[in-house]
Amino acid sequence: MKLKMTIPSTTTTSYVSAEEVKKKSDGISDKGYFFGEIDWDDATDPIVVTVKCTTYIDKTLTGKQKKDVEAHEHQHFADFITLAGQMKKDIEGALKGGKDPQIQDRVNWLNYDKCVKSAAFHRQTAGYSAEMCFKPSSDRPK
Numbered sequence: 001m002k003l004k005m006t007i008p009s010t011t012t013t014s015y016v017s018a019e020e021v022k023k024k025s026d027g028i029s030d031k032g033y034f035f036g037e038i039d040w041d042d043a044t045d046p047i048v049v050t051v052k053c054t055t056y057i058d059k060t061l062t063g064k065q066k067k068d069v070e071a072h073e074h075q076h077f078a079d080f081i082t083l084a085g086q087m088k089k090d091i092e093g094a095l096k097g098g099k100d101p102q103i104q105d106r107v108n109w110l111n112y113d114k115c116v117k118s119a120a121f122h123r124q125t126a127g128y129s130a131e132m133c134f135k136p137s138s139d140r141p142k
Ligand SMILES: [Zn+2]
Pocket: 072, 073, 076, 122
């Protein structure tokens, strides 16, 4: 089995209304929100893993505030891409070793790690964290 997984080098940025940002972020923010998601199909050979990145920014922001929000969301993108890159290596390693790639478990753990990173970043920058991160019930795949 082979893996087909492309890590995007940029996120697609959408400038939308504050209301729309709030909707996309489930009420977490009305200024900016990074949405990173992984889809996969492991019933095929190659296994196809799709990494989707979208950043939503309030279109009414200007100047320094806009730059700050963009920089903040870019950090979330960078963290997500780092985790996705590591997951890609891990899947390739598992496949090479003839092991079950455990895509579902890996994605669950990636989402958990993303949440933990995000919470740490928010504590660092905003002084508090908006997220509660729940550990997957599966063991972390090796
Ligand atoms: Zn944030």
